[in-house]
Amino acid sequence: MASSVKVTLRKKPNTQGLYPLAVRITKDRRTSYLYTGQFIELKHWDATERIVKKSHPNAVRLNNLLLAKLSEANTKLLELQTTKDDISSKQIKKEISAPLNKTTFKELSESYLQEIKGNGKLTRYASDKVRVDHLVRFAKNSYLTFKEIDEAFLRRFMSYLKVSKKLSQRSIVNNLVVIRTLYNRAIKQGMVGRKHYPFGADKIRIKFPETEKVGLSIEEIKEIEGLENLNKQENHARNVWLFSFYLAGMRVSDVLQIRWSDIYDDRLHYRMNKNNKLLSLKLPEKLLPILKQYDLGKASEMDFIFPEMKKAKTENPQDVFAKTKTATKKFNKYLTLIAEKAKIDKKLTMHIARHSFGNIAGDKIPIQMLQKLYRHSSITTTINYQANFMHRETDDALEKVINF
Incomplete structure (x- = not known):
């Protein structure tokens, strides 16, 4: 036939x-x-x-x-x-x-990176590109095949990341995750046999280390709110940070893209950049004085509240990503100075706004409600995240034992 x-x-x-x-x-x-x-x-x-x-x-x-x-x-x-x-x-x-067996790691990784870039996942593209480059530089071989990426090779690579690149265990694991993703693709596409797979219980095991999430306390946030000796740049950084914190740790990429038109009926209506979810939140009273500071700069209802995106080419995701990255770096610089003035010894960054909300929420709010506020797709993600800040039961248990 x-x-x-x-x-x-x-x-x-x-x-x-x-x-x-x-x-x-x-x-x-x-x-x-x-x-x-x-x-x-x-x-x-x-x-x-x-x-x-x-x-x-x-x-x-x-x-x-x-x-x-x-x-x-x-x-x-x-x-x-x-x-x-x-x-x-x-x-x-x-x-x-x-x-296809001769297809190199570099060739497949370039295809993978272009795919996630084309999907608009620019944060992931930027981080995964660095991880791919780590492996290519370590191998010193642009024609490295997947068969050559065996258990012994990966153990040498892990040592290189730890000793030469000074990466944390979490960062090393993130590098391995990208390699594993690419290796699975290579197997599916017939570029290498499964028998060569270097990951597994008796080979290279990928296990994420526990990380400590540190958030500010109520007292520390009150110190930040009450600071008066701030210059214009520091005041702006504080405003953006508090805007994020008051809205359950909204991501900075979302904060900077909020427009005046997103606020109506005393609520904020916005769509998340990360997963395109639509959310509506009651506007906290504490946000009103902050919004008033930016009212004079409003060109129209479609204008952005904060100035960082006013000159962005909004139709170009790469330009929006670049401006968000630059702004975040700038905010973190001034937040460090704010922490010094507030006599806070914790590292104050934009991301810690989310941890601070979780720290204060603790176990006071039902986990289902926190899932809504955090905009998590899975409640498991919320449970795992909030576990970093829920200490009452362990504290009570400890007190019961030692207070005799």
Whole structure:
């Protein structure tokens, strides 16, 4: 029976909701798929022409890749049919995908990084790019294959990160997580066999170390609220920090993108950048004096409350990300000075606003309500997060034992 090789879009999306481009190999009504390692949204696929639509920003490059893979597969299929009479679709796939074993770590990682960047996950892109670069620099080999990334290699890499790069155990684990993600992709796409997988109970185990989340106390926050000897920059940094804290530790990326039009009916209505969730919160009375300080700078209802995003190219996610990163660095610089003036010996940063809310909430608020306030998708995430600040039961137990 005739064999056929066609490019296709598999209707099984990944965790980001993107669909894999593949070469479909059919022989005797049995089908196998050879993955290209590229993923697109369903709306960018032309099922009739079997090409990526022009609406995709990398349509030309992806279509050239598909054409090359299709040509390569057809050439290999003709060779096999002239030398072997009886061959299955899986055998054809194995023969065609053999060159994939030579795909390097760097090649697959570049594809992975472009994918998450294209999905607008710029924070993750920036952090994962650093982690990929760590491995490439350590290997001193741009042609490093996945077979070479074995248990012994990873143990040397972990030592390098700890001794040479001075990274914490948590940061080392984050590096391993990226490598594991890429290794799983390489296995799925036929670039390396599962027998070479270097992770597992008897190999490299990935275990996140416990981290201490430190938040400010009520007294420390009152000290910050009551400071009067602040300059203009310090006062602005305090305002942004308190805005975040008063709204349950809202992320700075969300704070800076709040517009005047998002506030109506005495409530703040906004959509989170991280997971696109829509939220409505009653505007705390404590926020009103802060908002009043920025009222004179309001050009229109669509204007941003805080000035950092006023000149941002809002249609360009990379520009918004860059300005948010610059602003956060600036805020943290002035928050350090504010902590000194308030005689607070804890490290004061924008992120600690979230920890401070959790610290004061403790076990006073039902976990389901905290899940809403934190905007967590899973209550397990909320439980694990809040466990850092819930000490009453352990404190009571200790008191019962030693107070005799």
